[in-house]
Amino acid sequence: MTSPQTILKAWNLRARKELGQNFLREPTLAENIVNLAAIGCQDLVLEIGAGLGAMTIPAARRARRVIAVEKDRLLVPLLQAELLAQGLQHVQVMEANILALDLNRLAEQEGQAFVVIGNLPYNISSQVMVKLITERRSVRRAVLMFQKELADRLCAAPGNRTYGRLSVLLQYCAEMKVLREIKAEMFYPKPKVGSTVLQIDFKARIEPQVSDEALMIRVVQAAFGQRRKTLRNALAGGLLPLGGDGAAAVLEAAAIDPQRRAETLSVADFVRLTDAVGRYLVRPDRQA
CATH class of the missing domain: 1.10.8.100 (rRNA adenine dimethylase, C-terminal domain)
Known part of the structure; x- marks a missing residue:
């Protein structure tokens, strides 16, 4: 994998702060995260924020099919070219805002639930989590990167000052596990804080279950x-x-x-x- 700086320069592009873009710099790290996601040859993968393809490519080498969602229209042809160069033809690059997609309908069209992966932009991470919670029947498992402060909030227990709305809603319907921490230096541009990779498994049965x-x-x-x-x-x-x-x-x-x-x-x-x-x-x- 070529460095993000080199790829962006070759395409005369830049990381867009307004979209919260921070790209993984280390290919072995991206490979490790995909390994942690335990993607199998029969899996349907939905990647949120495919970016330059750091995780798209190793995920596609394992999965039956990958739908790579990318909002930045300038990155879409770059990503398609990278996938073509790797001979990965079972990846659909979808130029879309993940928040506007109907995940349940998409999963129904594909005939199975998703394994969701992604390096979530901080500015929409909370909204993405609410969406995954409300549309979770289409999600089998999620392995996602969050900025550390949000990951801490998601996992916080009652009485903790970081315990809040998302802590309650996610813990109501899912089990979470911290898979690894990632230093800020592993991203380009370098963010102010590091990230945490969380595995989120939605519960088949919820106890106690709310009526509404x-x-x-x-x-x-x-x-x-x-x-x-x-x-x-x-x-x-x-x-x-x-x-x-x-x-x-x-x-x-x-x-x-x-x-x-x-x-x-x-x-x-x-x-x-x-x-x-x-x-x-x-x-x-x-x-x-």
Whole structure:
């Protein structure tokens, strides 16, 4: 693999900061990450942010088929040329914004669920994770690179200052494992912080299971939206149609102290709270 600097210079291109582009510099590292993803010859791989093909090429040598999604239209012909030079014809390079793709529909068209890989741009990492959570029936496994601070947030336990909305939503439906840490020096351009490779396995069965996942997303967002406030005040803040009395009622129904704050609640607490909110919102005697 030629260095990112050399490839970009040859094509008269540059890394685009506005797209959060930081390319892997070391080919053996890209190969190692693909190895950690345990891609097999029958797998369908979806790569988010294929870039210069550092992981696309080794993934394609293992997988049945690869769909490489790249938003930067200037990189698409470069990536296609690299794949052609390697004789890899079972890779579809898709110029698209991953956030705009219907993953469930795409997986249905392909006839199987994806193994998702990628070096996620920091500016959309959180949005990508919410998308994978909500469309997870099309994802068998994900092995993704995150900037370290976000990876720490995803894995954080209740009571930790980094525990937040994404921690709850991901831990509700998935098991996570840290596969390796990557120093900032391994990227071009060099980012301010290092990265972490996480393996995310979505659960076949969730216990306890919430009655309305879309509502849970709203409840968690409301609770952490004003995380310095007590839960009663945060839930009454307007993101949910509760008001002060409603917030107090759902917290009592869920057996949660209204003076607690969002970061102290476990995933199971949020499941109970969401179910209590759902029951409250359909009460015929509830004041609008």
